[in-house]
Amino acid sequence: MDERPDELKVCASSVGCSTSLFRRIPDSGYADIRVCVVGGGHAAHALMALLPSRGLPTSVFTSFGNEAARIRQGLAEQGSIVADFETHNSPAGVVRGTPVRVTDDPAEAIPDANVILIPLPSFAYVDVLTAIAPHIAPGTFIGATPGQGGFDYIARRILGDAFRRVTIFSIMSMPFNCRITEFGKAVHVQQFEDEYTICAVPQDRTPDAMRVVARLLGKKCLNGGHFLSCTLFPLNANIHPQRMYCVLKNWKPGEVLPRNPLFYEEMDAEAGALMEHTSAEIQELVKLLSTRYGLEMHVPTIYESEYISFPDPSCKTADQLFAKSPGYKGFKCPLKPVDGGWAPDFSNRYFAEDIPYGLCVWKGISELAGIPTPTIDFLLHWAQKQMGREYLLANGRLAGRDTRETSAPRRFGYSSIDDLVL
Template sequence: MYITVVGGGNSTAIFATQAKLAGHDVAILTRQPEKWSKTVGFENQDPTYLNGEKDFEATVDLVTSDPAECIPQSDMIMIAGVPIHFNYEVMRKLAPHIDREKKVFIGTICAYGGFNWIVADVLGKGNYVIFGTQQIPWTCGTLEYGKKGVVFGKKATLRIATEDGKDEHCLKDILGKILSLEGSCVDSDFLVSALWPNNPSVHPPILYGLFKDWDGKKVYQLGPEAPEYIYAEITPKSAELVGKLSEEQVAIVKALSEAQPKNPYLKEDFGYMASLLFAYGDTVKDTSSIYNAIRSTPAYAKHKNPYVQVEGGVIPNVDHKFFTTDLPYGLCTYKDIALMVGVPTPLIDDIIYWNQKLINKEYLVDGELKGKDCGECILPSKYGLTKETVHMGMRK
């Protein structure tokens, strides 16, 4: 199989290395090919993954910035290492080079944020197959840009989202072999991926708990008021808000399940604690509360809060994706579906109002998604979908 890995972020080198080691031809499509080596690799810091082996390396077949050099012959296109708010831009650049008559697997390392809606909107009709991992397969980072990544911890179980949730093309097997997660991949669909507790379920409430009253001027010192690590040093207040937002998500899913009683995936436990244990299993050391669980998850230990260094200390980096992506591609999506099913979401509303002000956007106005910047949001209603059809995507 010829696989093109699109991106230049944390997961690019890792997925490209694993795909090549699994026996595939691999190209990396990136904006800055001059900064990339054809020999890429990653360090594995998870003793329960890959038999505890630490270093992996492979030489890919091509590194390029020109989609014409790799997309036409690709059997799989995997967007890995691209923030999800670039999905429209990426797909528009790839579209002229994708043969609609060919069965091409088009996937993403992050299936939330309406990936299937975006792909179908850009490509229209065709024989392509849309898929994605519901959550990134591992928490990861970059050791050397363009050359070496790092895996902090793998997912204990990985959901593979497909358009019908039935995986008619055996993508679980293909990805399981590439990721060395054979037997750990299970079925899901894109609607569940859009609503499953993920980055937008945790980053915004944590940051809201820390900086709800920030006036845009106050400078913080790293410490209790401004923890360095977003998960390992989560505060009791932020953990409480993660739990409250989780309750609102669960209520949305419950109401949606009543509108779609035949969707088995909507009957699963969407609570944050359940999702954390699903992803990381018994590596979570203390499950007595959300606060303790987040703090005691080894895969979370090294992720930092987004700050900008200024004179005298730090301030929140409102240009970071935790502020700019998790809102229009996450909380606003939740809110749109909540409006479809008539579920009130007071905390989600409060966080949207707070966050949109920080990034100088207007999405939510008087409890409705009618602000001047709503065109930037992933809202199923704007694709003409309803509570009865939102699971179907746009190619049915």
Template structure:
């Protein structure tokens, strides 16, 4: 039975983990890198982490900007930072003996394949996505309908099923049970971490919607409903083509993945017949704007280089051309003046 966990990263996902785990009786230390300590500083100043939504209350996680302290607190470590921050975290972890630690990246995006070359942990695991729908709120986001004095985490949903993979793959039943208890929903144990990474649907849902709505994003600074209004029939038609390419690439590597629509219905207990219906009908996604304010948002700067690029490169290695994914990478590279194929998590990086 796991009684304490260190959560590395104090953003949306990390603070949701902290509130949920503390609410379920698990002691949590919430770590933030010294250069990104705004939320940890606020929790320390307030004396607590306040949460609303499906997890309500005031919680009192330990907080720290010292990685040594985080690793001493627990041998179970959740990495809850964006993929583009994982390299900095690995640079910190490299300094320590991790042979007794279990490192879980949520989400991973092939984190374990990169980490295995840099750290030696008891187990490396990664999930396909964050298990929570959550947002840090500082009182300035009108869609939250909160006063200006409120600061905390809004946990507005969670995935009922979460794909996860491990490296090595020989986790016994008892440890699987313990790890499963960390998460708010059940775990779907994948055969390997490559299969897990093909279950990250952010690469299907976010980049194409951002690109097809670039004018609206730049004109309104994100003042529209990204799912409900941005994922129109034409957008979701291309989205489906991208998903078809994802499944085809995954199949080349023996990954038994389902369609984006089927898995999203599974995640949230829904039964929509198309991605367009899901975008309009999922209350969790359609009642909040969830929209980028610029084209430098994580929907592109994370989901392109750390999700679509490795999918595409693995596809090329298997003889799949994947023209829709390639086009999306090239358009995004042009818009953001970044060579995502060269700078992303390509085969050389893996």
């Protein structure tokens, strides 16, 4: 009798999963999965509650500041992490979980884990992978969510020979839209996605990674094909810079903005058009990768991606989907309060992550492929000026003085598309 959870049976039958995983996760029982969550941010808090509630032994490694000590203190006072899921989600309501270990020492958390989850922004990949690399056992599954920003080729550089002995995977999109309400104790989950696209390296281990993710999250998983599908998936960098341009395009230094608009519910047609133009440029790159290099690519447009989450046929454009979706209610723009109103915060992650680790990555890959990107170029020129950075030169080449801050392929020594399609 097959006693696996239903979601694993569905996954295995629908994609032809192999009958055995790596030796560190025996097919005889998924209770053998031991997870380490890396980080202490919003999504990490949600995972700290959800994964133990699903019967998965879960450790936490976070070396940022005193996060580990603060989480341990919260657990000592409360006994568990509490995640409050909005009623339209499954699960809904309160979910409690208690990690078995919370530490700032990778040697205490990484060696015993056969699944490592990294729900962190792209700028953290180099430091995190460098810290955990000496402690990763062969056969480990290492997953990032959302896993953009060149996670696979960064991991290849950082892990070296060990890269061949592990499975790298990406969960697209980020499972949660959530916010910590009390650090180390509670998190509110506005949206818990029902479906994920999984990409893995080596690619033939994608079905195995899908089964692992299905056990972790209890949701449907789709095979995304080549890892570049995840790198090019239309997520934050296809949303945040476009919207922020429309909010701030007429702002002048020193000007105080009278109000902070809702990021999604007040999204306008101009932002939607910029999103769809950006998405169209990515689709041209996807076509080239599919036809010239024969890669299996599954990259939806920005409209298609959001329609999966909120299938409302009355919404004909991406901005309409964002404005009406219940998963995006109540989020303000990332402005900072000042006397008399609001001002831009160009150090916010909508700039600090989505430009150098989002648009610059897409620009860098497109440049290697010879694909023009006029909308991405326009947004980069505007954003880098506000940030006081130079990524894109006036001639359109991604060769500015600050490109070393990005995770564009050339930074890591990849000078052709051939280097990325291995």
